[in-house]
Amino acid sequence: MIRIKARAPTVRGAVLPFAWGAAAVAYKYGCPLARQGGLGGRIVTSAVFFAVGAALVFHVRRALLRELRQVRRVARAAQSVVLRPLPPRLEGLNVAAAQLSADRGACVGGDLYEAIATEYGVRVVMGDVRGHGLAALGTVAALLGSFREAAHDEPELDRVLRRMDRALARHLREQARTEHPSHGGPDPGHPVVEDFVTVLLLEIGENGELRVLNCGHPWPYLLSGSTVEPLTRTDPLPPLGPFALPAKLEAHARGHLLVGESLVLFTDGAEDARDARGRFFSLPGALADVVRNHTVTPQAVLRTVFTALLGHTDGRPTDDVALLVLRNERGMKPGAWDSDLSGPGARLRPAMTRPQPTTRR
Known part of the structure; x- marks a missing residue:
C-alpha cells in the first residue's frame, strides 16, 4: 500500500498567520485611529482587516496548492509503476x-x-x-503483478489466466475484510x-x-x-x-x-x-x-x-x-x-x- 505522508508545517508557515493576526489586533486596540467612530476611521479599519484577511486566504491557498502538487507527483510516480x-x-x-x-x-x-x-x-x-x-488502482496492481510473473513462468496461456484469477480472488478477499469487519459485516472470505x-x-x-x-x-x-x-x-x-x-x-x-x-x-x-x-x-x-x-x-x-x-x-x-x-x-x-x-x-x-x-x- 502506498502512503502519502503529510509534510509538517514550516516555522514560516506557522509564524506568518500569527504575525498577521497579531498586527490586526494591535491595530484594533493600540491605534487611536481604530478607536475613532467617524467614517474615516471605520474605512481605514475595514481596509486593514480586509488586507489581513486577503493575505491569510492567499497564504492558505498557496500552501494547499503546494501540498496538492506534492500529492500529484507521488500519485504519478505510483501510477507509472503500476501501468508502466x-x-x-x-x-x-x-x-x-x-x-x-x-x-x-x-x-x-x-x-x-x-x-x-x-x-x-x-x-x-x-x-x-x-x-x-x-x-x-489496487485491483489493477494485483492483476498486473500476477500477469508479469506468470507470463514468464507458465508455458501455457491457460495457467497464466488461472494465476491471475487466484491473485484477484486474494485481493478481493482482503478488500472485503478491510471494508466489512467481522463484527456485523458479511463473511470476509467471500468477496462481493x-x-x-x-x-x-x-x-x-x-x-x-x-x-x-x-x-x-x-x-x-x-x-x-x-x-x-x-x-x-x-x-x-x-x-x-x-x-x-x-x-x-x-x-x-x-x-x-x-x-x-x-x-x-x-x-x-x-x-x-x-x-x-x-x-x-x-x-x-x-x-x-x-x-x-x-x-x-x-x-x-x-x-x-x-x-x-x-x-x-x-x-x-x-x-x-x-x-x-x-x-x-x-x-x-x-x-x-x-x-x-x-x-x-x-x-x-x-x-x-x-x-x-x-x-x-
Missing part, C-alpha cells in the same frame, strides 16, 4: 498504448494492459476492472459478487500465430489492408471474479497476425462512449478512417481514435478508455516500408517479406 509505458518494439512488433481516465486529473483508472516478450512468444493482457479512477474484471489474454508466436483466452472482454479488431473486422465473433468466457474458471481451459488458436497487419485491443469504454444525444461511439468507423486516410501505424491509430472519441463525447468521457495496438513488422528492415501514394489512403506495404501462412482460422 510499453516498449515501442517487442520481437518485431510495433507497439503503442494509451489510457484515458474518466476521473479528471487521474492518469490511471480501472483499465489495465501489458505486453511482455517471453520465451513462449509475446504475451499481452488487456483488462477492465469494474468501476473507474483511482479506486480501482459485484466485483469483477474482464480480461483478454493474447499470445503471438514467432510465426505470427495467435492464441487467445477471453473472459468477458471485447474482442480486438484486426486491421488488414483496408478492412476492419473483429478477430472472432465467438462468445467469451464469463468475467473473472463472480464465476469460477472451467475445469478444462485451453487457449484458442485464432489464425495468424501477418506482416503488415495490426491488432487493436480496447476496453468497453471506447464502444460505450455516448454523445449528448445518446449515440454510441463507432470504434470500427474510426478505425476505418485510419486505414482509409492515414498511414497505418500504432501511433496513428491511437491519435485518430482518441481524437474522434473526445470529439464525440465533447471531451467528457464517462468511463475509462484504454487502447493497445500491435502491428506485425517482423522481417522488415528499418526504412523497408514504402508508402503507396496511388490513392487518397496512403498505406504502408513491405518492400520485403518472409513467407507467411495465408489461411485464417
Whole structure:
C-alpha cells in the first residue's frame, strides 16, 4: 500500500498567520485611529482587516496548492509503476498504448494492459476492472503483478489466466475484510459478487500465430489492408471474479497476425462512449478512417481514435478508455516500408517479406 505522508508545517508557515493576526489586533486596540467612530476611521479599519484577511486566504491557498502538487507527483510516480509505458518494439512488433481516465486529473483508472516478450512468444493482457479512477488502482496492481510473473513462468496461456484469477480472488478477499469487519459485516472470505474484471489474454508466436483466452472482454479488431473486422465473433468466457474458471481451459488458436497487419485491443469504454444525444461511439468507423486516410501505424491509430472519441463525447468521457495496438513488422528492415501514394489512403506495404501462412482460422 502506498502512503502519502503529510509534510509538517514550516516555522514560516506557522509564524506568518500569527504575525498577521497579531498586527490586526494591535491595530484594533493600540491605534487611536481604530478607536475613532467617524467614517474615516471605520474605512481605514475595514481596509486593514480586509488586507489581513486577503493575505491569510492567499497564504492558505498557496500552501494547499503546494501540498496538492506534492500529492500529484507521488500519485504519478505510483501510477507509472503500476501501468508502466510499453516498449515501442517487442520481437518485431510495433507497439503503442494509451489510457484515458474518466476521473479528471487521474492518469490511471480501472483499465489495465501489458505486453511482455517471453520465451513462449509475446504475451499481452488487456483488462477492465469494474468501476473507474483511482479506486480501482489496487485491483489493477494485483492483476498486473500476477500477469508479469506468470507470463514468464507458465508455458501455457491457460495457467497464466488461472494465476491471475487466484491473485484477484486474494485481493478481493482482503478488500472485503478491510471494508466489512467481522463484527456485523458479511463473511470476509467471500468477496462481493459485484466485483469483477474482464480480461483478454493474447499470445503471438514467432510465426505470427495467435492464441487467445477471453473472459468477458471485447474482442480486438484486426486491421488488414483496408478492412476492419473483429478477430472472432465467438462468445467469451464469463468475467473473472463472480464465476469460477472451467475445469478444462485451453487457449484458442485464432489464425495468424501477418506482416503488415495490426491488432487493436480496447476496453468497453471506447464502444460505450455516448454523445449528448445518446449515440454510441463507432470504434470500427474510426478505425476505418485510419486505414482509409492515414498511414497505418500504432501511433496513428491511437491519435485518430482518441481524437474522434473526445470529439464525440465533447471531451467528457464517462468511463475509462484504454487502447493497445500491435502491428506485425517482423522481417522488415528499418526504412523497408514504402508508402503507396496511388490513392487518397496512403498505406504502408513491405518492400520485403518472409513467407507467411495465408489461411485464417
